[in-house]
Amino acid sequence: MLISVIIPAYNYAHLLPRALDSVLGQWADDLELIVVNDGSRDNTVEVLATYQARYPQVQVIHQENAGAAAARNHGIRLARGRYALLLDADDELLPGALASLREVLAANPQAGLILGAQLSVYPDGRERLRLPTPAKGTPAQLIQRYLLEKKISISHCCSLFRRDLLLQRPYPENLRSGEDIAVFAYLLVSGPVATTRQPLARIYKHADSLRHNRDDEEATARGMLHEVFARLPVECQPLRKRYEAQRYLSLFRSALRARDRAKAWHYYRIALLCSPPQALRWDYLRKALLLTVGR
Numbered sequence: 001m002l003i004s005v006i007i008p009a010y011n012y013a014h015l016l017p018r019a020l021d022s023v024l025g026q027w028a029d030d031l032e033l034i035v036v037n038d039g040s041r042d043n044t045v046e047v048l049a050t051y052q053a054r055y056p057q058v059q060v061i062h063q064e065n066a067g068a069a070a071a072r073n074h075g076i077r078l079a080r081g082r083y084a085l086l087l088d089a090d091d092e093l094l095p096g097a098l099a100s101l102r103e104v105l106a107a108n109p110q111a112g113l114i115l116g117a118q119l120s121v122y123p124d125g126r127e128r129l130r131l132p133t134p135a136k137g138t139p140a141q142l143i144q145r146y147l148l149e150k151k152i153s154i155s156h157c158c159s160l161f162r163r164d165l166l167l168q169r170p171y172p173e174n175l176r177s178g179e180d181i182a183v184f185a186y187l188l189v190s191g192p193v194a195t196t197r198q199p200l201a202r203i204y205k206h207a208d209s210l211r212h213n214r215d216d217e218e219a220t221a222r223g224m225l226h227e228v229f230a231r232l233p234v235e236c237q238p239l240r241k242r243y244e245a246q247r248y249l250s251l252f253r254s255a256l257r258a259r260d261r262a263k264a265w266h267y268y269r270i271a272l273l274c275s276p277p278q279a280l281r282w283d284y285l286r287k288a289l290l291l292t293v294g295r
Helices: 016-024 044-054 068-078 097-107 139-148 163-168 179-188 217-230 234-257 261-274 282-292
Strands: 003-009 031-038 058-063 083-086 113-121 127-130 159-162 193-204
Touching: 003 016, 003 068, 003 097, 016 031, 016 044, 031 044, 031 068, 044 058, 058 068, 068 083, 068 163, 083 097, 083 163, 097 113, 097 159, 097 193, 139 179, 139 234, 159 163, 163 179, 179 217, 217 234, 234 261, 234 282, 261 282
Parallel strands: 003 031, 003 083, 031 058, 113 193
Antiparallel strands: 083 159, 113 127, 113 159
16 A cells, blocks of 8 residues: 545535545555544534445545544554545545545655645635745744744645654644644654645635634634654754744734734733844734834
């Protein structure tokens, strides 16, 4: 078994067939398909039963609702492939994606991570091609480019992960958002990274994405900081304070969008204490200075 396609599904019965068909339409003997139903309350169970009756190769796991991280971990543990592709239930693989990944693996048999291109689809129907950037350098350089400079982009659906590395760094189930960042950072520094400019997936952007949820945002930021650096090598640890500042600067931007001036100022001051160079970048400093007007 070469590639295990794992689909965590929660209340996406109306979109799940699109994801399933995108995999089954390029089926081969070196694949397996595992769907983890994370306690869906819609008719996901019926949709999956219909597919299992038509396609015996569709493996279905039902679990109580525990979140995307737990669903992914469950599927990864039960998979048999050397590599895993985590396909979100509301996205789809593009035709030929799996064949392209086989070619990349043949040329890079030791790869721990493969980054492909993607088509981002926005609510208004616009599509944007996003190409992967090369990921070479020391672990510290890679982590700086990924976490702080945002020059390396990693997404589910258009990335292939070596499964033994996913077993070493499971998705942190204590986080309900941002849980993938810790996993992506670990994979980035744990093995060779290969890229392909071939678009592998169509990824749909939603206005109600979890990333816009401000519930317990400060606790989530602290949890992300801990999880990201818990498994990174020693040479990456000096970047921890800068990343802590970056997390608070993200909260600062969110508070500004919500017109919560008090919280925005609170988050900016913490970021400034964590890493002045990070917080004093002009884009952030300009917005912070505007907050002082009328204080």
